[in-house]
Amino acid sequence: MTNQRCKGARDLLPEDTERFRHIEDAFRRSCLGWGYREVRTPTLEYLHLFTAAGTLTPSMLSKVYSFLDWDGWSGERVVLRPDGTIPVARLYIENLAQEDIARLFYVTNVFAFEETGKEDRERWQCGVELLGSAKAAADVELILLAVEILRSLDISGVEIQLSHAGMLKALLKELKLSPDEEANLLTQILDGNWQVLKQMPSGNADANRLLSSLLDLKGKSSGSLENLKALREISFDLKSQLDNFAEVASLLDVLDCNYRIDITATRGFEYYTGICFQLSAKEDKIGGGGRYDNLVPLIGGKSTAACGLALYLDPLMNLVQPKAQQKTAQRIVVSGETTTPEIMKASFQLAQSLREAGYVTELDFSGRPPNRRWVVTVQEQPSPFIIVDQAQNQKREASTMANVIKIIGGSA
C-alpha cells in the first residue's frame, strides 16, 4: 500500500478523534462556564497581518505557508493561519472593538513548515483570548482556567512555569545596545537561545547582576521577586515590570496555585509584553500563554490590553483517556434477514426506536452482522425479532419493538 498522505500531515482515526473531542468538550464546557464565547477565524489570512514587527519572529515567518491566491496578481500574499491569536485579534478589531471586555475562545489548526516531515506541520490548539483588561486578575484568570480544564481532563503532574516578557524586554534596554543589536538579541532569545545573554559584554553592572540572578532564579514564591526589586540603579520601567510580575505571582500564591518562576520559559512569540506562562505535564509542553498589550494596536486597532492562553491538542491527546459512554458500550446491530421492503421497513423502524431510547444502533443487511454486544435479527416468521446477547450468550425472542427495548434495557 503506497502512502499518499502529505509529508508532515496527520490523520485522526476514530480513537484519536474521540480523544480530540473529549478534550474539546472539556475545554468548551469550562470556557462557557467562565463566560467566554466561541469564535472561528478563516484558514487563510493576509501575510501582512503577521509581518509587522512585534508579531511573529523572523524564524517563525520563514516557516509560514505563504502563497499567491488565484486573485493574487497584485502580489499580495496569503498564508495558512500560522498562529491562533493574531487572527482573533483581527476579528476583535473588525467586529467587537466597541465591547469593553471581550472573552473569546476557539479550537483551531495552525500551520508551520517543519523540515524533516517527521513532526506535524499542522497542529491543533484550544485558544482563549481575554481582550480589554490590563489587570493582573486577567492573567490569573487565564492560568486558573487552564488549571481547571486540565484537572477536568484528569491530567496529572501539571507544572506551571512563570516568566515575564515585559521584564525581559526592559532588562535588554538596560544593556544599552543599539536598536539592531537589541532586536537581534531578543530574536535569539525567543528562538530559545538563552546562552547569548550569558555572553553579553558587561555594560551596566546592576543590569548584569539582575540578569544573572534572574537566569539562576528557579524559585517558587513571589518573595524572590521582591528581593530583586531591592537592587538599586534599575530603571523605572524595569521596576514597574518587576512589580507586575510580583503582583501576579503573589495573587497565585493567595489562590494556592503552584508555579515555578523560570524566565527562560518566554519563547516563540514576539507579541508578548507581560506575564508569560508555560504548562507542561511530565516532559510534554501542553500549553502556554501570556499578555500581549501591543498586538492590537500593531495590527491597526486602538490601544487594547489583552492576554491569551493556548492548550496544545496534539500532546494532550496522548495524555487523556476518555471514559467510554455507558450506552455506547451497549452497541446494537439490527440485522435484516432479507432485503424485502417489509423487513427493511421494520428494521429501520426498530433502529430508530432504539436510537430514540438512547442506544447506538447500526443497521446491517449483509447477513454478516459486525460483532457487537447485541444483534437483533428482523425476520418474517415465526417471531419478528430475535435478540442475541453476545456477552451472556443468550438468545431471546420478542414480538414487538417495545419488547426488544425492554429486554435490552433490562439486561444493561
Place this chain on the structure above:
Amino acid sequence: MALPKGTLLPATACLLSETGLEFKGYTQDTRTYRLQSTQFPHVSAKMFQEKDVPIQVAVGNYDLGICSSDWIEELLAKYPASALVKVFDLEYNKGNLYMAASQHGNISSLQELSARQDSWRMVTEYPNLAEASALSLRLRRFRIFPVWGAAEVYPPENSDLVLLWAKDESEIRNQSLVPLTTLLSTSASLIANKERWQTKNVGQVMAQFSQGLGMTAKPWLELIPESAKSAKSFQADFSKEKVWLAIPDGHQQAPAAEFLSKAGLKVQGYSGSTPNRRPSMNLDWVNIKVIRPQDMPLQVANGNFDLAITGKDWLLDHLYRFPSSPATELVELGFGKVKVVAVVSQDLPAADIDDLKGLIQADSASPLRVASEYTNIADKYLRDNHVSRYKLIPTWGASEAFLPEDADLLIENTQTGKTLAKHNLKIVDTLFKSTAYLIGNKKSLESSTKRKRIASLVETFRHSAESNRDENN
C-alpha cells in the same frame, strides 16, 4: 554534469579544457545539448539555462553542475532541504546580489523601508530571496513581482525596489540605481547532488578540478562576461497623465519595431541587439520601456504599465494563474505566430494525450514529468486532461533539451516544428495558436484619468493592424 549556457559559458569552457575535462561542442553557437567528455568516456554532460542547473542537480538528474551561487541560494531560500552540496568555489564571475532603488526615486536607505507604511513593490529575478529578505528586513507590506529579466529598468516609476545581480556597486550606479544593501556575494560554483556525493565515486573528476584550481595561471578568470550594463541618463517621470507602454526585447523586437513604424509611431533607440531600455517616442505623452514579453501581463495587471506588446501565450499563462486579473487582450497585431504544443520523444509509443495517460496508469510508481516555460498553461492542460499524477518542472528556455532524460512531456511553442523534429521530438497535441497582441488593463481603460489617451493609442494600433491585414490579403 549539468553545464550552463549563456554568460557563464566561455569561462566554464576554458576552465574545463584547462583542467582536462573538455567537452566536445561546448560552445556558444552549438546546436546540440548533449556533450561527451573528450578524455573520459564515462563523463557526459547536458547544457541548461543557468537557473535550471541547481534544480536539475538537486532532483538527482545530474551528479554535478556548474552555475553561479546566486541561483543555488535562490533555490535554497525556498527549499532549504534541497539535496545540494557546494563542492568548489570556482572563483570566476564574482559579483553580489544587491537590493537597490533608483537614483531618481525617493528611497535612499533601508531604514526608510521599514519605517514607512507603504506597500513596497519589488521587481526581481530572485523572488524567493526577495521574500526572505523582505521578511527579515521586517517590511510590513511588500509585493514581489518576479521577472524574467531587465529588472534594472523598472525603478523608479514602475517599481520601488529591485533585487539584482551585479559585479560591483559601480555597475549598480551605472544603471542609475542606489545600492541599499548587499544580500550575498556570488561566484561560479561546482555543485553536487547530496545523495550521489555520498554514494557515487566522482573522485577522478574532482581530482581534475582540484588540480585545475591549484594552478598558478587561471586564464578562465580573465574571461569576464562583457555584459557591463549601463543606462543612458534619463528623467524619471511620475506624471499621472502619461501613458506607459511596454515593448518587447528578444525575438519579438524586430517585428514589433516594424509594426510600430508602419503605424506611424516613431520609436528612437529601439533597434539592434542592445536596445535602449527607455526609448523615446514621437508622442510626448507616451513613456516607453523595453522589457521581457513574459513579464508584461503581470505588470499591466498591476497598473505599472497601461499597454504592452506581448504574445497571447504569455497573457494566457498569466490568466490561467490569476483568472480575475484585469489584464486583457485589445488588438491582435498579426506577427509572432506560433503554436503552443504538447511534445514527447519520438521513441515514446504515444500518439496523443490519451496514450500518454495510458502509459502513466501502467506505471503508477512514477508521475509524468512535464517541463515547460509556461507553467500555468501546462498545469491547466494536465488538469483539464485529468492526468492524475504529474510533476511540473519550470524551465527558463531551451526546454527541448529536457526530453527524454529529464522530462517525459514538454509544453512548448513552435513556429514550424522543424527544431522539434531535429531533436527527435514529436507533437502529440496542439493547445492553441498564439500571436502578438496589444494588451491593456480593463480597469484603467474604464476609469483612469488618461483613459482618452489610452483609447487613442489603442485606436492607432487597431487601425494599423487592420490595414496590415488588408495588405497581406
